[in-house]
Amino acid sequence: MQRSTGLGPHEESILEPPLTAVPIVTARSNATADSALVNRAKLGDIEAFTAIVERYHPRAVRFARGLLRNQQDAEDVVQEAFLRVYRALPRYEERQRFDAWLFRILGNCCRSANATQYRREVVDVDDEVALERVAAPETTDGRFELEFGDEVRRALAEVPDYNREIFLLHHIEGFSYEEIEKMTGVRQSALKMRVKRASDFLRAKLAGVYRG
Amino acid sequence: MAEPHDELLNRAINELRTLPPLDQGAVSRIVDAAARSRDAGAAEDLDFGEPRRGRFFRLPAVIGIAVAAAIVGFVAGVQLLGARFFDPTDSRRTAVGRAVESTLVTPAALVPPNVDAELTSTQFVFKSRVAHRVTLVGDFNDWDATATPMTRESGGALWWVNIPLSAGRHVYAFMVDDTLMLTDPDAPETKDPDFGVKGSVVIVGKP
Amino acid sequence: MSRMHRVPRLAAATMKSLVVMVLVAASVTRQAGAQAAVQQATDLETRLAQRLDAETHASVMKVVDSARVQQLPVEPIVSKALLGATFRQPSAVITQSVNVVFQRLVASRDALAPTPTPGDIRAGAEAIALGVPSKTIRDLRSTFPDRSMVVPLAVLGELVANKVPVDRAVGMVRELMRRGASENQLVAFSEKVRDDISKGTSPSEAIATRIQGLIAILPTAPAVNVDAANVNGAGFQNADGRKKP
Numbered sequence: 001m002q003r004s005t006g007l008g009p010h011e012e013s014i015l016e017p018p019l020t021a022v023p024i025v026t027a028r029s030n031a032t033a034d035s036a037l038v039n040r041a042k043l044g045d046i047e048a049f050t051a052i053v054e055r056y057h058p059r060a061v062r063f064a065r066g067l068l069r070n071q072q073d074a075e076d077v078v079q080e081a082f083l084r085v086y087r088a089l090p091r092y093e094e095r096q097r098f099d100a101w102l103f104r105i106l107g108n109c110c111r112s113a114n115a116t117q118y119r120r121e122v123v124d125v126d127d128e129v130a131l132e133r134v135a136a137p138e139t140t141d142g143r144f145e146l147e148f149g150d151e152v153r154r155a156l157a158e159v160p161d162y163n164r165e166i167f168l169l170h171h172i173e174g175f176s177y178e179e180i181e182k183m184t185g186v187r188q189s190a191l192k193m194r195v196k197r198a199s200d201f202l203r204a205k206l207a208g209v210y211r212g
Numbered sequence: 213m214a215e216p217h218d219e220l221l222n223r224a225i226n227e228l229r230t231l232p233p234l235d236q237g238a239v240s241r242i243v244d245a246a247a248r249s250r251d252a253g254a255a256e257d258l259d260f261g262e263p264r265r266g267r268f269f270r271l272p273a274v275i276g277i278a279v280a281a282a283i284v285g286f287v288a289g290v291q292l293l294g295a296r297f298f299d300p301t302d303s304r305r306t307a308v309g310r311a312v313e314s315t316l317v318t319p320a321a322l323v324p325p326n327v328d329a330e331l332t333s334t335q336f337v338f339k340s341r342v343a344h345r346v347t348l349v350g351d352f353n354d355w356d357a358t359a360t361p362m363t364r365e366s367g368g369a370l371w372w373v374n375i376p377l378s379a380g381r382h383v384y385a386f387m388v389d390d391t392l393m394l395t396d397p398d399a400p401e402t403k404d405p406d407f408g409v410k411g412s413v414v415i416v417g418k419p
Numbered sequence: 420m421s422r423m424h425r426v427p428r429l430a431a432a433t434m435k436s437l438v439v440m441v442l443v444a445a446s447v448t449r450q451a452g453a454q455a456a457v458q459q460a461t462d463l464e465t466r467l468a469q470r471l472d473a474e475t476h477a478s479v480m481k482v483v484d485s486a487r488v489q490q491l492p493v494e495p496i497v498s499k500a501l502l503g504a505t506f507r508q509p510s511a512v513i514t515q516s517v518n519v520v521f522q523r524l525v526a527s528r529d530a531l532a533p534t535p536t537p538g539d540i541r542a543g544a545e546a547i548a549l550g551v552p553s554k555t556i557r558d559l560r561s562t563f564p565d566r567s568m569v570v571p572l573a574v575l576g577e578l579v580a581n582k583v584p585v586d587r588a589v590g591m592v593r594e595l596m597r598r599g600a601s602e603n604q605l606v607a608f609s610e611k612v613r614d615d616i617s618k619g620t621s622p623s624e625a626i627a628t629r630i631q632g633l634i635a636i637l638p639t640a641p642a643v644n645v646d647a648a649n650v651n652g653a654g655f656q657n658a659d660g661r662k663k664p
Contacts, residue, residue, distance in 0.1 A: 044250070050243045057239055058231040066228060075235075079242050080472065086246040087468040087476065105469055111357070111390060112470075112507070152224045161390050162345045171214070171225050186361055199214065203221050249473045351498045354466055355505035379602070380542050381573035393506075400577065400613050405548045406499065406516035409506050415573045415609065417602035 034098045042090050049089070053082055056099065059173065060106055066156060066168045067110040077113050081106040096182070103173060104183045107165060114161060155205035159198045166191050167198035331376035332416050338362060338371040338386045338396070346371040349393070350384030350411070357387040379418045383411040463497055470504045471513075478514040482521050491524045492537035495544060523547045530556040531568060539568045546576035555589050562593055570602040574609040581613055583622040591630055598637040608633050 034055075040048035060081065064074040084105050092101060156164060169175045169183070170191070177188040184191075214221040336348050346362040352375065353359040362371040371386075383402060386394045395401050396412035403410055463483070467476055479500045486493045499520045503513035527543025528535055530553040535543070543556050551572070559575070560568060571592050578588035595605060608629055615625035 046243065046247055046250075049246060050239065053239050053242050054234060054236075057242075058234055061232050061235070061238075062228075062230075065232075075238055079238070079245065082242045083245055083249065083473055084469050087249065087473065088465045091462070091465040091468075108358070108469060112504075114390070148223070149227045149230070152227045155224075156228065160344065168228075172228050184358055190361075199221055202224055203218070206220050206224060245473075349505065351502070354470070354498070354501040356470075356501070357505070378538065379567075380538060380569045381545055381576065400581075400610075402580065404502065406519060407503055407506055407508055407512070409502070413577065415570065415577065415606045417570050417606045418567070 035094065038089070038092065038094075038098050041086075042092065049086060052098075056102060057082075059099075060102070063103065063106060063168055063173060064110055066153075066172065067107070067114070067161070067165055069114050069157075069161075073113050077109045078106070081109040084109070097179065099173075100175065100179050100183050103169065103175070107169075107183070110165075111161070151206060152202070155202050158205065159201050163194040163198040163201070166194040167202075170195050171199075330418055331378055332418070333374050334377045334414065334416060335372060335374050336362070336384065336386075336396070337398075338388075338394075339369050340371065340388065341369040343371070343388045345389055347387045348373055348375070348384060349387050351382055352377055352384070357390065362386075377414070377416045379416050381413060381415050383413055385411045463493065467497060467500060470501055472510065475500070475504075475510040475513050478510070479517050482514075482517045486521055486524065489525065489528075491521070491528060492541050495524060495541050496520050520544065526553045527556065529553070531560050535560075536567070536569075539572075542569045542572035542576075546572040546579075549576035549580040551576055551579050551585065551589075555585055559589060559593060563596060566596070567602075570605055571596060574605045577609050578612060578622075578626065581616050581622060583612070583626050587623060587626060591626055595630070595633060595637070598634060600633060600637055604633060604637075 034052075037048045037051050037055075041052055057078065060078045061074055064078050064081075065071050068074055068077060081102070085102055088105070092098070159167065166180060166184075166186075169180050170177065175183070177191050180186070180191050181188050186194075214225060338346050340346065346364070347357050348360040348362055349355045349357050360373055360375060362373045364371045383404070384396070386396065388394055393409075395410050399412035399414060401410055402413045464480065467479055467483075471479060479496065483493050483496055486496055496517050499517050500513055503516060508516075523544035524540055526547055527540045531539050531543050546556060547553060555575075556568075556572065559571065563571075575588055575592050578591070579585055583591075591608075592605070595608065600608070611629045611632075612622070612625045615629065616622055620628075
């Protein structure tokens with residue numbers, strides 16, 4: 001079976017994340033409470049669904065803002081995702097974590113929204129220039145002396161979508177590589193490489209900014 | 213989770229982890245929209261009991277099949293004694309066959325899974341040195357750009373994937389870097405008659 | 420009662436129990452098939468709900484439900500909707516398209532009557548979308564009432580899409596089927612014709628040439644009653660679709 005990245009065991013061990021430096025503040029420890037709410041929402045309890053939205057809305061917005069090319073779309077995309085979750089809720093089964101299921105749907109919505117930023121073309125594959133001609137993400141205006149947070153978001157926006165998404169899922173939303181593999185179908189070794197690339201990019205960008 | 217000494221990256225991660233405040237207005241809009249879609253009509257009317265019924269019947273179905281198999285073995289043994297019984301193997305096969313092809317006695321008759329869907333493993337290959345991520349999309353995976361990632365030979369330019377396809381005509385394309393949808397230069401091209409979008413065609417014969 | 424009489428009575432009682440048990444097993448198995456179909460339906464709704472907005476989802480589900488009632492395969496409808504979603508087609512366009520797919524499925528089922536498989540219906544609908552008339556499909560079916568139409572219709576559709584005249588294309592497919600060409604041979608034939616056309620050969624010339632290559636390796640005595648003397652360099656004459664295979 002062909003490995004997707006061709007990394008040897010030594011290279012993969014470098015990618016293995018060490019101990020957490022900063023605790024991740026998420027709602028993931030509330031899996032049990034989630035289960036009760038989801039079961040009620042599945043039966044049509046709109047108040048339970050409201051509680052679910054309240055619980056996950058801030059995380060969903062955080063994720064969408066990180067992933068979307070046009071951040072103005074974040075609220076609309078998050079709303080669309082929750083509506084899809086609502087319609088699909090009766091079919092949700094507990095064999096998958098609810099938050100993983102939600103973020104999978106949200107990721108789909110974000111990717112669709114991002115895709116509309118590009119004109120879909122069918123070009124001759126020999127035209128490799130077309131492949132390189134990936135539109136740059138929207139960047140903030142060129143103000144000087146941006147706050148660190150703005151710099152981080154500006155740098156994040158320049159990370160390619162496919163690396164950025166996995167970086168956000170892992171480092172920001174706290175999903176393990178195993179969980180992300182189940183969500184995306186991408187092998188863990190490839191996921192780790194994407195996170196590494198995003199991390200390297202961010203580090204280099206921010207170091208360049210603050211080196212003066 | 214970055215390395216402890218990776219201060220800059222950890223600061224960035226902490227910054228990105230900042231949660232926005234809960235926007236109650238947005239929550240209300242979502243819930244209202246959900247309630248409207250619920251009230252909207254029968255097409256959205258969801259039978260909440262179905263998944264449970266599926267689980268309930270699974271065990272008896274297994275038992276029933278095991279019983280039928282045991283009957284076959286028993287009767288085959290009895291036949292050796294010279295007694296002439298009808299061959300329940302035929303009945304069982306016919307019954308199973310009919311179970312697959314029969315329609316349900318429900319208000320909306322459901323078409324069973326495609327009974328002639330024998331599958332053939334089919335390889336798709338895409339060539340590019342500059343692409344970072346290539347996925348296969350087509351009528352066999354809901355045109356979902358996340359469903360079928362392709363693998364690149366290390367250091368090479370060929371991306372590939374094997375997937376099982378049912379016999380007949382299939383339309384597909386390659387999604388490159390989540391950005392470009394490309395047809396296969398080595399396959400016939402087609403234009404979707406309804407959307408006008410281009411794709412590539414593969415016809416699969418029965419194995 | 421002697422042992423001689425007891426054995427047949429025991430056998431009869433056992434027989435009765437076996438019949439009951441087999442019928443119960445068959446019934447439960449049928450229910451398992453039913454539950455599998457229900458699960459498939461629920462998965463389908465989830466697949467659509469995850470990718471379509473509410474309005475489009477509702478419209479598509481109405482068409483799906485209509486297809487179910489008419490015992491048509493629903494996958495082509497789902498696939499069309501999700502293709503539209505992938506390419507960000509407007510809701511109205513997706514809705515219209517799935518309705519057109521539904522009409523094609525109906526026409527295909529009618530042309531392939533009386534007992535087409537779901538795969539046959541799907542293949543017929545695709546062939547209709549590519550420009551094959553329903554009547555042509557009906558005629559081909561009447562020539563081969565018991566064979567799978569999945570690959571022949573796919574090949575026929577591709578030939579017509581490549582501008583081979585319909586009568587020539589169906590004549591070729593019919594003849595190759597009569598001569599016992601396998602499905603893979605039909606597929607290879609279609610690919611070679613397409614390649615020739617893409618390199619500038621006229622469709623008629625391509626089809627006439629490539630069929631010579633295929634019939635050369637097929638059984639010399641065709642499987643059906645075909646007058647081989649009617650084969651000429653310009654291609655086969657149209658065979659009477661109503662001849663017995």
